[in-house]
Amino acid sequence: MMSTQVLLDLKNVNKVFGTNHVLKQIDLQIERGKFITFLGPSGCGKTTLLRSIAGFYTIDEGEIWIDGKLVNDLPPYKRGTPMVFQEYALFPHMTVFDNVAYGLDIQKRPEAEVQERVQAALAKVKLTGLEERYPHQMSGGQQQRVAMARALVMNSPIILLDEPLSNLDAKLREEVRVELRAIQQELGLTVIYVTHDQLEALSMSDYIVVFNKGAIDQYGTPHEIYYKPRTRYVADFIGTTNFVEATVKEVSGPEATVEYGINGHTVKVSTSEQVAVGEQVLLSIRPESLRINQPEAGDFTIRAVVKSSMFLGEKERYFLSGYNGTEWIVDAYDIGQTSFEGNVDIRAAADKIHLIKMAD
Ligand SMILES: Nc1ncnc2c1ncn2[C@@H]1O[C@H](COP(=O)(O)OP(=O)(O)O)[C@@H](O)[C@H]1O
Ligand SMILES: [Mg+2]
Structure with a gap:
C-alpha cells in the first residue's frame, strides 16, 4: 500500500471505559476511495472506534492520523469526519435543503456559500430539484443520498456510517445497500461502514475488518475473509x-x-x-x-x-x-x-x- 494512498492510519489505538478495555491495540490503515466495513457482534467496540475516529471519544493510548495529520487532540468539527447514525440519519421535520445545510449552518457559514455548497452536494448525489421535499416524501434510496450529501457538503475526507440501515425492512435495506455502494464508487468516497450483518459486509465492501472483543481478528477482502478466515472466530462468524x-x-x-x-x-x-x-x-x-x-x-x-x-x-x-x-x-x-x-x-x-x- 503506497503511503500517499493511506487516508486513515490507526496506530496502537486503545480505549478503556472504567475497567472495560474496549479497544485493544488497534492497528489499521485505510486507503483512499475504499468502502471499508467494521464487522462484529454487538458490544465488540465498533461504535467506540468510529466515535474515536470522529473525535467524540478521546483514546487512552495510540495515534489517529487522518490524511497525514495527527488528530488525537482535535475536536470533531476540526477533524471533518461527521458520522451518520441509524437513529437520526435525517431530520424528519426539515426539507432536503435544510438537512444538507445543517452542518454549514452550525458553522455559521455565509448564506451565499451555504447555497452554493448545498447545491453542489445535491448535484453530486443527483438530487437537484428535490430541495424542498421532506424525507418522508422520498424513497429509502433517495433518503440515503441525502444523508451522503450531508457528509459531502462538509468536504469530509471520510464518511462514517454506523449501522445506517438497521431500521429498514429487509427489502428496502437491500435496495439502499446497492444505492450506497453506487454513490461511494461514483464519487470515489472513502466510507467506513459499521454493521453486525455478515451478508451486508460481504456484499458491499472492498475490505472487511472483523472485530473480536475489541481487537481486530482479520482485515481482508470479502473473499479472503470468507475463504481464508485466519481464526476459528472469523470462520464461525462469517457464514456456515x-x-x-x-x-x-x-x-x-x-x-x-x-x-x-x-x-x-x-x-x-x-x-x-x-x-x-x-x-x-x-x-x-x-x-x-x-x-x-x-x-x-x-x-x-x-x-x-x-x-x-x-x-x-x-x-x-x-x-x-x-x-x-x-x-x-x-x-x-x-x-x-x-x-x-x-x-x-x-x-x-x-x-x-x-x-x-x-x-x-
Ligand atoms: N460511553 C460509554 N461508557 C461506558 N461504556 C461504554 C460506552 N460506550 C460503549 N461502552 C461499552 O463498550 C463496549 C463496546 O461498545 P460499542 O462500541 O457500542 O460496541 P458495538 O458498536 O460493536 O456494538 C461495550 O461493552 C459497551 O458496554
Ligand atoms: Mg454499535
Whole structure:
C-alpha cells in the first residue's frame, strides 16, 4: 500500500471505559476511495472506534492520523469526519435543503456559500430539484443520498456510517445497500461502514475488518475473509462452516500434509500459516465445498450418517453425523436429482480446505 494512498492510519489505538478495555491495540490503515466495513457482534467496540475516529471519544493510548495529520487532540468539527447514525440519519421535520445545510449552518457559514455548497452536494448525489421535499416524501434510496450529501457538503475526507440501515425492512435495506455502494464508487468516497450483518459486509465492501472483543481478528477482502478466515472466530462468524481437527504430518513450503479422522487419512493442503510437524490444527470446509457420494469429488473423505435435510430453495442442506458424533453440514445444489440417506461418504477437494491455527 503506497503511503500517499493511506487516508486513515490507526496506530496502537486503545480505549478503556472504567475497567472495560474496549479497544485493544488497534492497528489499521485505510486507503483512499475504499468502502471499508467494521464487522462484529454487538458490544465488540465498533461504535467506540468510529466515535474515536470522529473525535467524540478521546483514546487512552495510540495515534489517529487522518490524511497525514495527527488528530488525537482535535475536536470533531476540526477533524471533518461527521458520522451518520441509524437513529437520526435525517431530520424528519426539515426539507432536503435544510438537512444538507445543517452542518454549514452550525458553522455559521455565509448564506451565499451555504447555497452554493448545498447545491453542489445535491448535484453530486443527483438530487437537484428535490430541495424542498421532506424525507418522508422520498424513497429509502433517495433518503440515503441525502444523508451522503450531508457528509459531502462538509468536504469530509471520510464518511462514517454506523449501522445506517438497521431500521429498514429487509427489502428496502437491500435496495439502499446497492444505492450506497453506487454513490461511494461514483464519487470515489472513502466510507467506513459499521454493521453486525455478515451478508451486508460481504456484499458491499472492498475490505472487511472483523472485530473480536475489541481487537481486530482479520482485515481482508470479502473473499479472503470468507475463504481464508485466519481464526476459528472469523470462520464461525462469517457464514456456515465445518471444522475438523487434524494433525500436521509434513510441511513443505506453503503446503502441509495433515491427518484427520479415525482411519489415518491424510490430505495435502496449501496454507500461508506457519505450522510445525505434530501441531494440532483445524480444517475449515464450507458446506458448499462438500459433496455426498461422489468418489471423484476430492481427496478429503469422511464417513457419515445423514440425520436430516432441509429444502432451502436453490439448495438442499444436509445435516450429518460423523466419527465421534461430529456434526456436518453439506449443501447439495442438484436438487431433485438425488436424495441421500443412511451411511454416506462426504468429500472435498484439497483446494477447498482451509487450515486454521488452533492457538488463535
Ligand atoms: N460511553 C460509554 N461508557 C461506558 N461504556 C461504554 C460506552 N460506550 C460503549 N461502552 C461499552 O463498550 C463496549 C463496546 O461498545 P460499542 O462500541 O457500542 O460496541 P458495538 O458498536 O460493536 O456494538 C461495550 O461493552 C459497551 O458496554
Ligand atoms: Mg454499535
